[in-house]
Amino acid sequence: MTSDPLIARLRSSLGEKAVVTDPDVLDSHRNDHATFCSAGVPRLLVRPSSTSEVQEVLRAAGEHGVPVVTQGARTGLSGAANALDGCLLLSTARLNQILEISVEDQVAVVQPGVVNSELSRAVLDQGLFYPPDPSSWEMSTIGGNIATNAGGLCCVKYGVTGDFVRGLEVVLASGEVVRTGRRTVKGVAGYDLTRLIVGSEGTLGVVTEATLALRPEPEAALTAAATFMSIEDGIAAAAAVMASGLRPSLLEFLDGPTARAIQDYRDMGLPADVGSLLIAQSDRGPRAAEDVAAIAAICESFGAVEVAVASGAEESRMLLEARRLVNPALEPLGVTLVDDVAVPRSKLVALLDGIAAIGTKYDVLICCPGHVGDGNMHPTVVFDRDDAAAEARALEAFGAVMELGLSLGGTITGEHGIGTLKAQWLEQELGPVGLGLQRKIKEVFDPGHLLNPGKVLRPFRA
Amino acid sequence: MTSDPLIARLRSSLGEKAVVTDPDVLDSHRNDHATFCSAGVPRLLVRPSSTSEVQEVLRAAGEHGVPVVTQGARTGLSGAANALDGCLLLSTARLNQILEISVEDQVAVVQPGVVNSELSRAVLDQGLFYPPDPSSWEMSTIGGNIATNAGGLCCVKYGVTGDFVRGLEVVLASGEVVRTGRRTVKGVAGYDLTRLIVGSEGTLGVVTEATLALRPEPEAALTAAATFMSIEDGIAAAAAVMASGLRPSLLEFLDGPTARAIQDYRDMGLPADVGSLLIAQSDRGPRAAEDVAAIAAICESFGAVEVAVASGAEESRMLLEARRLVNPALEPLGVTLVDDVAVPRSKLVALLDGIAAIGTKYDVLICCPGHVGDGNMHPTVVFDRDDAAAEARALEAFGAVMELGLSLGGTITGEHGIGTLKAQWLEQELGPVGLGLQRKIKEVFDPGHLLNPGKVLRPFRA
Numbered sequence: 001m002t003s004d005p006l007i008a009r010l011r012s013s014l015g016e017k018a019v020v021t022d023p024d025v026l027d028s029h030r031n032d033h034a035t036f037c038s039a040g041v042p043r044l045l046v047r048p049s050s051t052s053e054v055q056e057v058l059r060a061a062g063e064h065g066v067p068v069v070t071q072g073a074r075t076g077l078s079g080a081a082n083a084l085d086g087c088l089l090l091s092t093a094r095l096n097q098i099l100e101i102s103v104e105d106q107v108a109v110v111q112p113g114v115v116n117s118e119l120s121r122a123v124l125d126q127g128l129f130y131p132p133d134p135s136s137w138e139m140s141t142i143g144g145n146i147a148t149n150a151g152g153l154c155c156v157k158y159g160v161t162g163d164f165v166r167g168l169e170v171v172l173a174s175g176e177v178v179r180t181g182r183r184t185v186k187g188v189a190g191y192d193l194t195r196l197i198v199g200s201e202g203t204l205g206v207v208t209e210a211t212l213a214l215r216p217e218p219e220a221a222l223t224a225a226a227t228f229m230s231i232e233d234g235i236a237a238a239a240a241v242m243a244s245g246l247r248p249s250l251l252e253f254l255d256g257p258t259a260r261a262i263q264d265y266r267d268m269g270l271p272a273d274v275g276s277l278l279i280a281q282s283d284r285g286p287r288a289a290e291d292v293a294a295i296a297a298i299c300e301s302f303g304a305v306e307v308a309v310a311s312g313a314e315e316s317r318m319l320l321e322a323r324r325l326v327n328p329a330l331e332p333l334g335v336t337l338v339d340d341v342a343v344p345r346s347k348l349v350a351l352l353d354g355i356a357a358i359g360t361k362y363d364v365l366i367c368c369p370g371h372v373g374d375g376n377m378h379p380t381v382v383f384d385r386d387d388a389a390a391e392a393r394a395l396e397a398f399g400a401v402m403e404l405g406l407s408l409g410g411t412i413t414g415e416h417g418i419g420t421l422k423a424q425w426l427e428q429e430l431g432p433v434g435l436g437l438q439r440k441i442k443e444v445f446d447p448g449h450l451l452n453p454g455k456v457l458r459p460f461r462a
Numbered sequence: 463m464t465s466d467p468l469i470a471r472l473r474s475s476l477g478e479k480a481v482v483t484d485p486d487v488l489d490s491h492r493n494d495h496a497t498f499c500s501a502g503v504p505r506l507l508v509r510p511s512s513t514s515e516v517q518e519v520l521r522a523a524g525e526h527g528v529p530v531v532t533q534g535a536r537t538g539l540s541g542a543a544n545a546l547d548g549c550l551l552l553s554t555a556r557l558n559q560i561l562e563i564s565v566e567d568q569v570a571v572v573q574p575g576v577v578n579s580e581l582s583r584a585v586l587d588q589g590l591f592y593p594p595d596p597s598s599w600e601m602s603t604i605g606g607n608i609a610t611n612a613g614g615l616c617c618v619k620y621g622v623t624g625d626f627v628r629g630l631e632v633v634l635a636s637g638e639v640v641r642t643g644r645r646t647v648k649g650v651a652g653y654d655l656t657r658l659i660v661g662s663e664g665t666l667g668v669v670t671e672a673t674l675a676l677r678p679e680p681e682a683a684l685t686a687a688a689t690f691m692s693i694e695d696g697i698a699a700a701a702a703v704m705a706s707g708l709r710p711s712l713l714e715f716l717d718g719p720t721a722r723a724i725q726d727y728r729d730m731g732l733p734a735d736v737g738s739l740l741i742a743q744s745d746r747g748p749r750a751a752e753d754v755a756a757i758a759a760i761c762e763s764f765g766a767v768e769v770a771v772a773s774g775a776e777e778s779r780m781l782l783e784a785r786r787l788v789n790p791a792l793e794p795l796g797v798t799l800v801d802d803v804a805v806p807r808s809k810l811v812a813l814l815d816g817i818a819a820i821g822t823k824y825d826v827l828i829c830c831p832g833h834v835g836d837g838n839m840h841p842t843v844v845f846d847r848d849d850a851a852a853e854a855r856a857l858e859a860f861g862a863v864m865e866l867g868l869s870l871g872g873t874i875t876g877e878h879g880i881g882t883l884k885a886q887w888l889e890q891e892l893g894p895v896g897l898g899l900q901r902k903i904k905e906v907f908d909p910g911h912l913l914n915p916g917k918v919l920r921p922f923r924a
Contacts, residue, residue: 104701104808127705149650160648163625178895184804185836186622186876188611188661189884189891190900190918195657199650216707239566243589245678287749342646346566374647414648422651429651433640437906438652444902456652 006064006088007044013056018094020045029071029091030083033136035337036395037079037420042069042089049094051169051177051208058206059175061088067450070202072113072144075136077338078419080147080201080455090206092143098122099209106214107166107183112143112207119212128214131158134415135327143207149199151415153323156373157249157283158215160415162198169209170197173446183211196441201417202452204445219285221249223316224292226278226299226307227270231255234276235348237302238372241280242345244298246291250281251373252323255352258330258367258380262322265329270322271305278304278372279323281316326369333365335385337398341405342376342414354404355379362397364390376414399425418456426456468526468550469506475518480556482507491533491553492545495598497799498857499541499882504531504551511556513631513639513670520668521637523550529912532664534575534606537598539800540881542609542663542917552668554605560584561671568676569628569645574605574669581674590676593620596877597789605669611661613877615785618835619711619745620677622877624660631671632659635908645673658903663879664914666907681747683711685778686754688740688761688769689732693717696738697810699764700834703742704807706760708753712743713835714785717814720792720829720842724784727791732784733767740766740834741785743778788831795827797847799860803867804838804876816866817841824859826852838876861887880918888918 002008002021010019020026021044030039043066048054061068067087074081083089092113100109103126110119116137120130133152134140140150149162167181181187181194197204228234238251254262254277263270270277278299282291289311296307310316330336343351352368359366370377379401383390402412402425412418412425427435439460445451449461464470464483472481482488483506492501505528510516523530529549536543545551554575562571565588572581578599582592595614596602602612608630613622629643643649643656659666690696700713716724716739725732732739740761744753751773758769772778792798805813814830821828832839841863845852864874864887874880874887889897901922907913911923 102806102808103705105806106704107806151648155648160650162654172895172899176895178899179893180896182804182873183806183871184838184873184876185807186613186617186804186833186838187873188622188877188879189873189875190880190888190896191662191666191903192624192654192657192660193896193899195654198654200653204653216705216709219707242568243565243678245681247678342644342648344564344567344569344645345647346564371648376646376648409645411644411646411649411651413651414646415650417650418652426652431641433634433638434642434652434655437634437640437655440906441653441903444899444906 006060006066009060010046010057014046014048014053018047018049020047029074029089032074032076032079032081034077034079034082034419034421035335037082039082040085040087042083043086045089045091047091047094051171054090054171054206054208055175055177057088057090058171058173062173062175062448062450065450067453069452070206072141073115073139075140076144076148076419077416078421080417080419080452082420084454092141095208101126101128103128105183108212108214110142110210110212112141112146112210114142116140116142116145123214124217127217129217130164130212130214132161132164142210146198146207146210147201148417149415151371151376153250153252153371156251156371157247162195164213165194165198165210166213167211168194168197168207170205170207172205173448173451181211199417201419201456203442203456204451218249218283220288220313221281221283221316222288222292223279223281223310223319224296224308225319226296226304227274228276228304230275231352232349233303234278235352235372237299237304238278239345240298240302241295242373244294246282246294248280248295248373249283250279252279253277253370253372254322254326255368257365258326258369259322261333261367262325262329265325268322277322279320330367330380330382333382335383337381337394339379339398339401340376340413340416341379341401341410342374343405343408343410345375347408347410348372348375350408351377351404355401358397358400358404362393362400364394364397366397374414420455423456423458468522468528471522472508472519476508476510476515480509480511482509491536491551494536494538494541494543496539496541496544496881496883497797499544501544502547502549504545505548507551507553509553509556513633516633516668516670517637517639519550519552520633520635524635524637524910524912527912529915531914532668534603535577535601537602538606538610538881539878540883542879542881542914544882546916554603557670563588563590565590567645570674570676572604572672572674574603574608574672576604578602578604578607585676586679589679591679592626592674592676594623594626604672608660608669608672609663610879611877613833613838615712615714615833618713618833619709624657626675627656627660627672628675629673630656630659630669632667632669634667635910635913643673661879663881663918665904665918666913680711680745682750682775683743683745683778684750684754685741685743685772685781686758686770687781688758688766689736690738690766692737693814694811695765696740697814697834699761699766700740701807702760702764703757704835706756708744708756710742710757710835711745712741714741715832715834716784716788717830719827720788720831721784723795723829724787724791727787730784739784741782792829792842792844796844799843799856801841801860801863802838802875802878803841803863803872804836805867805870805872807837809870809872810834810837812870813839813866817863820859820862820866824855824862826856826859828859836876882917885918885920
């Protein structure tokens with residue numbers, strides 16, 4: 001029994017098990033994977049299992065004036081899924097059905113709690129391909145991927161999550177349901193509300209169903225890897241690959257500090273003075289060997305020290321291993337604060353030079369892996385968890401990297417989103433007129449400021 | 463000299479030549495290419511040549527309470543660029559500069575009045591490719607393409623205009639300037655205002671600059687064409703091509719009535735009893751021959767009567783000729799009312815069967831060419847221009863086709879937009895909740911209802 005009328009109402013309408021108030025469970029749901037984002041103490045956790053239950057949750061929360069934070073797998077990196085004091089946590093865990101996979105229409109219809117890898121494997125079983133592959137894909141949900149417009153390794157060829165979202169079912173703050181977009185490939189019927197919801201991090205509505213575009217299964221992939229003496233050479237080679245028309249299905253960059261951390265973690269035969277490392281893949285089956293050979297030749301022409309080209313799947317896997325080891329290799333070095341700036345490719349050398357200078361200025365280690373084909377880098381500030389002064393310097397360096405990215409015509413976030421982590425810098429990126437429009441759009445969808453308030457946009461209501 | 467204070471103000475600030483009041487010129491600017499859309503009598507035509515001049519035009523119009531209709535080349539097919547009584551026509555004709563083509567970043571920055579073909583050729587000169595290719599590409603402007611999220615033949619592989627718009631500069635109804643989006647490949651900084659403007663048909667703001675994504679130049683293309691005894695066979699073959707992973711760069715369909723009209727217009731050797739015709743292209747250079755051979759084999763396996771595969775550019779051009787002749791062949795038959803429904807590919811046979819039944823019911827000729835790979839068809843009602851009863855039946859048939867498309871899970875417009883032509887059906891497609899959101903978004907951008915009022919959304923202010 002509870003004296004909390006909101007809890008009582010939801011238990012009555014959704015059932016006892018759908019409404020959780022156990023403090024340990026609530027505590028375990030306070031945070032996503034962001035570092036340094038504050039998290040409040042939630043009032044309750046609700047696990048609706050249908051669209052109509054989500055409607056009831058939002059109606060009840062609205063009537064009680066309780067803010068709602070929607071959570072998927074809480075793998076986000078910007079604090080968007082962090083609890084707010086007194087909030088209702090709306091978990092999509094039970095909205096986890098793949099409702100349809102249509103081979104003929106090349107679409108899947110899913111609920112938001114479906115895990116990315118589960119969908120990817122289910123469609124592959126039918127000869128189809130759902131490309132968006134954030135690093136978290138074994139854990140993160142489609143709803144979370146939509147909320148942040150998640151990217152991944154294969155974006156360089158296939159695009160981001162939003163490029164695969166055709167239509168959505170969304171429960172609004174009012175409890176009403178709206179269907180946006182379409183099932184068809186093309187459509188221009190009215191303003192594009194689908195794209196407005198994609199990347200909105202739970203601040204405009206709760207996605208309860210998504211119609212996703214699929215592609216035919218890609219052909220077999222092959223990998224090439226190259227080491228360079230300098231950052232400049234590696235970046236120049238990457239630019240030449242992108243200009244070549246080869247369309248790699250993956251093009252990753254690791255700077256010297258990242259490569260050294262990996263080599264220290266596990267012997268990959270990387271020389272101590274490596275300046276940068278490029279890893280590329282082509283998934284064009286019989287033509288992949290020709291593609292990776294062409295990529296290798298480009299790398300050599302830009303002064304690569306060593307170039308390795310895989311001849312099969314196992315060698316390809318091994319060449320990708322360095323990229324996979326970035327997180328495990330950095331983790332033992334201290335706390336990691338992962339940035340997500342993207343710049344025009346022509347500014348990548350300036351970005352990396354500037355990041356090195358920032359590392360020196362603030363006396364912190366900044367490793368810089370990234371999706372170089374998209375100009376989207378993940379400068380990662382690493383510092384000692386027991387050194388408060390280092391922590392303060394790390395935060396300053398983190399901000400300086402975003403300022404640098406903006407000064408180079410870039411954006412503060414390529415694929416991780418704003419959450420609370422970057423809400424301050426978002427205002428700088430948008431400028432006052434753009435910020436004003438964004439606030440008004442927020443108020444169209446959520447006049448009561450109850451959907452993930454303070455995320456993306458800092459609190460602004462008078 | 464004029465006694466009209468708005469005209470006097472704009473002549474003073476923009477110069478005499480930028481403000482046109484000649485009734486003949488105004489009359490020639492009343493319509494776009496839509497059939498059956500009403501057009502009002504404009505008060506003046508203004509040709510600003512800079513963003514700041516557009517700001518001045520919108521401020522002046524706002525202060526005088528005069529509605530603004532933005533016009534590019536007026537090649538639209540839904541009446542979005544049609545004049546309203548007493549309106550200010552804002553022509554983008556003098557905003558026609560390609561500001562930048564960056565080979566390194568694979569972007570172009572252009573003003574809205576640049577003609578699509580001019581941009582396409584300019585980037586090709588630098589080894590780059592701007593894919594969106596609406597049929598009007600030799601005349602239509604990038605601003606107009608953005609306003610309608612224009613498609614074209616190559617969408618089936620490359621996507622629509624919106625997929626290539628990275629960022630925009632937009633003058634708002636208030637006269638303020640906002641920059642949306644970014645120059646980078648990826649970005650998720652705040653709500654996606656860029657995609658909200660794309661397809662908004664001049665109702666949310668005036669685009670004064672666009673940053674467009676480019677790709678490396680495609681390789682040489684080859685074409686295949688196949689005739690079938692029935693609609694079902696042609697549609698089934700198209701579905702199989704799309705399921706095959708072949709990624710044709712063009713996949714067009716002509717139904718029997720269209721093919722017969724073309725054959726009557728020019729002898730293409732098409733049999734009188736042809737059920738449907740498919741035309742496909744691959745632009746993968748050395749691999750194109752293999753691709754079109756595979757497409758031809760698929761067509762044969764679905765019962766194609768005749769299959770032709772080009773071995774070079776000239777033969778490819780000849781095989782595409784039938785598609786190019788659709789408009790010239792239909793034009794002599796009467797007035798054409800071109801629809802733009804899109805359905806999931808699995809519903810194409812049902813759509814075409816339904817269209818044939820509608821033609822019979824309303825006693826009108828409906829020809830149905832279309833972008834079959836995208837499920838986006840252009841059912842075209844043809845009727846005698848001197849027969850008022852036939853005109854009435856044609857309009858009823860036109861509406862029935864949209865109703866049919868919606869009933870099959872489709873959309874009323876794949877690439878032509880809403881304008882005034884389809885504003886009534888848009889309400890049906892959106893439903894009341896979606897319509898309510900769209901109206902509120904309109905009011906965020908244009909609280910005075912002065913930007914192309916009544917287009918896309920029917921007048922709704924109390």
